[in-house]
Amino acid sequence: AKAVPDGHTLLVTSASFVVNPAIYKKLPYDSIRDFAPVSHLCSSDGHILVVNPSVPAQNVKELIALAKKPESKISYGSPGIGNTIHLTAALFNAKAGTSMVHIPYKGSGAAMTAVAAGEVQVMFVTPTLGLPLIKSGKLRALGYDAPTRAPFLPEVPTLAEAGGPLTQIDASWHGMFAPVNTPPAVLARIEAEVRRAFTLPEVRERFQKLGLNPIGGPSAEFKPFVATAIKRMGEAARIGGVEPE
Structure with a gap:
């Protein structure tokens, strides 16, 4: 500047x-x-909503229902405070009426490792970071945060199709x-x-x-x-x- x-x-x-x-x-x-x-x-275009494969929710509606249960203790990871991944998850949390706990990590790599290892259950990821772990089965994709489906994940519904709130970040x-x-x-x-x-x-x-x-x-x-x-x-x-x- x-x-x-x-x-x-x-x-x-x-x-x-x-x-x-x-x-x-x-x-x-x-x-x-x-x-x-x-x-x-x-x-x-949009983030991908992913969960650790151990999470029993098979779709977005089930994840929201699970996260609304007080005993579920669902948490979501991010690369730190104040980035598009953090804001997307926080906005989803608010719009869905859930109380998932934010766990910030020091960088995308640490956050991705944490959700793949099950330290946290949920994360919104960029396609660049998330696709390799989704394709390898280390993460399960539940929804794509965009108006239309991603050409690289055509089988994954948009959040709106899956019954969840869009953030469009x-x-x-x-x-x-x-x-x-x-x-x-x-x-x-x-x-x-x-x-x-x-x-x-x-x-x-x-x-x-x-x-x-x-x-x-x-x-x-x-x-x-x-x-x-x-x-x-x-x-x-x-x-x-x-x-x-």
Whole structure:
């Protein structure tokens, strides 16, 4: 945010960029005022709701019913406080009327290991992280948090189809930003180069292999996307009972 606005210093960041304003009371920057959106690079549509195979629930309705029982002591894992996985689970918890206990871990790897080992029973995972463990049978997928089914898991229903609440929080996205006072001509040149790169088949294929949708979208579309996402994350944190630190 405080770099020289000459186009030589750029920020490529994830969805945490729009989560942070909802989680932290005092940030050393303003996500809207201090940055110029350049391009929405890629996205992953929704999280996958998974459980440890030992959980007796075979579908979302059964999981909700189980989690509502006081004696069930169902817990859900996340990579820590204040990320899309945490907010998705907290929002699901609130909308479903369950009282699953949040267990934050230090990073995605530790959280994934915990749910696979049965230390926690439930987690919302990104496709990139979750698919290998789902395919190997170490996790069971109950629902996909998106309006339509995932092409890579066509047998798994959406949360709405399965009788659960949708959160519609993007599982993952990455975008490029520049310091806010970067000259418009410089921003336009960078944006043009990014968009050109995303027309290359090898670039698009690389993102797709990672379970990401290649976009390389224009700044005119990315700017309102960021503003809307910040508002949505704030609302998710409020409904999910996640207090800013």
